[in-house]
Amino acid sequence: MISAPPCLHTTVQDVDLPGGLVGLLPHLRPSGTWIREREGLIGLGVAASTTAAGPGRFRDLADYWESVPHSPATPGSSGPVALVSITFSEDSEALSRLLIPEVLIRSEAGRTSVLITTAHPESPEQVLARHGLRINDRRLLQPTGASAGGDMPECRLQPGVQSERQYLSAIAAGLTAVHEGTVDKLVLARDLLLGTQSPLHTGSLLARLASEYPQTWTYCVGGTGGTAETVLGATPEMLVRLRGTRLSSRVLAGTIGRTQHTADLVRDAKQHREHGLAVTSLLEQLRPVTGTLQSPSKPSVLELPNVYHLASDISGELSADAAGRYPSPLQVAEAAHPTAAVCGTPTTTAAGLIAQLEGMDRGPYAGPVGWLDAAGNADFGIALRGGVVSENAEAGGGTVRIFAGCGVVAGSEPEAELAETRVKLKPMLWALGLEA
Numbered sequence: 001m002i003s004a005p006p007c008l009h010t011t012v013q014d015v016d017l018p019g020g021l022v023g024l025l026p027h028l029r030p031s032g033t034w035i036r037e038r039e040g041l042i043g044l045g046v047a048a049s050t051t052a053a054g055p056g057r058f059r060d061l062a063d064y065w066e067s068v069p070h071s072p073a074t075p076g077s078s079g080p081v082a083l084v085s086i087t088f089s090e091d092s093e094a095l096s097r098l099l100i101p102e103v104l105i106r107s108e109a110g111r112t113s114v115l116i117t118t119a120h121p122e123s124p125e126q127v128l129a130r131h132g133l134r135i136n137d138r139r140l141l142q143p144t145g146a147s148a149g150g151d152m153p154e155c156r157l158q159p160g161v162q163s164e165r166q167y168l169s170a171i172a173a174g175l176t177a178v179h180e181g182t183v184d185k186l187v188l189a190r191d192l193l194l195g196t197q198s199p200l201h202t203g204s205l206l207a208r209l210a211s212e213y214p215q216t217w218t219y220c221v222g223g224t225g226g227t228a229e230t231v232l233g234a235t236p237e238m239l240v241r242l243r244g245t246r247l248s249s250r251v252l253a254g255t256i257g258r259t260q261h262t263a264d265l266v267r268d269a270k271q272h273r274e275h276g277l278a279v280t281s282l283l284e285q286l287r288p289v290t291g292t293l294q295s296p297s298k299p300s301v302l303e304l305p306n307v308y309h310l311a312s313d314i315s316g317e318l319s320a321d322a323a324g325r326y327p328s329p330l331q332v333a334e335a336a337h338p339t340a341a342v343c344g345t346p347t348t349t350a351a352g353l354i355a356q357l358e359g360m361d362r363g364p365y366a367g368p369v370g371w372l373d374a375a376g377n378a379d380f381g382i383a384l385r386g387g388v389v390s391e392n393a394e395a396g397g398g399t400v401r402i403f404a405g406c407g408v409v410a411g412s413e414p415e416a417e418l419a420e421t422r423v424k425l426k427p428m429l430w431a432l433g434l435e436a
């Protein structure tokens with residue numbers, strides 16, 4: 001629902017954070033995160049937010065963001081940042097969201113700053129104190145409360161929308177569509193449901209993901225209390241990164257588990273075909289909004305603790321329209337989404353088959369997730385290796401719904417694809433204490 005955003009006042013202050021963003025996470029209940037290695041951001045609380053649904057969801061979120069009136073931040077700072085999660089499908093029942101956190105802790109190029117954005121006449125100290133933080137007289141940013149520790153509440157594993165057997169049938173049906181020439185590639189996903197009896201501390205869960213998977217972007221959007229849903233995970237895939245008019249992307253497709261060797265991936269023609277379709281889709285979809293685009297002649301191998309992926313790092317430059325205007329970050333994300341890394345080729349036919357064969361609403365899974373600022377900078381990853389946490393404030397516990405998918409092309413074997421989803425579910429299962 002789009003409502004008028006409040007007028008926001010921002011203050012910014014440089015701080016020291018020797019333990020880095022990840023060290024702070026177990027003490028906090030973030031409303032948003034985007035962290036990789038020692039860089040990124042943590043959002044706390046919500047100064048303003050909106051939700052959107054349907055085919056106009058990108059545009060509606062962009063309109064809201066553009067209408068946020070805010071006082072200019074200190075020179076050198078890019079002002080408020082919005083965290084964004086957008087559903088995979090325009091038909092999703094789930095909401096796409098944009099939220100501007102009250103407190104934004106941002107680490108970039110060795111500098112950490114705290115940006116406070118508020119609609120209320122409160123001092124920065126009061127706002128920080130409400131979120132369990134203080135800045136001492138030596139500029140150290142410190143938590144005021146104890147760490148929640150790394151222990152996760154006991155989780156009960158429940159079946160997802162499809163059993164493994166049903167998922168194998170969906171893959172077989174996908175392969176038939178490939179053999180009949182309806183699609184060249186189709187990405188099919190499944191889910192698992194985990195029930196918890198006591199509340200899940202999302203800060204600790206995110207800290208576990210960020211520590212174990214430092215090569216990925218640890219994301220989180222939501223968590224505004226009550227029965228609100230939080231989207232979180234650790235994605236290795238960058239849909240679009242914008243720094244002014246410079247654009248970059250990391251396309252992943254073609255995967256093996258760590259029990260195999262990278263050489264098995266590098267010499268596998270099927271994996272390269274699958275990868276090539278994902279790269280081609282991104283290049284074609286970005287062409288209308290870019291002037292130049294470069295992609296490597298062959299993919300490299302991205303090594304993660306659970307899998308090896310074929311990876312292509314794409315770079316380019318945005319193009320201006322006839323009036324000299326550059327596309328906004330949300331327009332670029334809309335153009336890029338969905339690539340054949342998470343949908344298929346051709347896109348519309350694949351999306352129709354996904355809805356039919358998966359039998360589930362992907363919600364935010366495989367949709368764009370990340371942040372944008374008022375200077376036109378943005379990081380939008382693809383919401384993979386994660387899930388949706390739903391807390392039930394009354395019952396005290398909640399559920400976590402986690403997702404994983406894989407690309408089906410000619411030569412795919414259903415059992416191997418099922419095994420691939422098992423290793424892709426590993427980061428979340430491990431972070432929740434369900435896997436060694």
Ligand SMILES: C=C(O[C@@H]1C=C(C(=O)O)C=C[C@H]1O)C(=O)O
Nearest residue numbers: 252253254255341404405406407
């Ligand atoms: C669909 C997922 O991952 C995508 C599919 C891949 C593949 O099929 O090889 C690899 C990386 C991602 O683009 C997932 O993690 O759920």
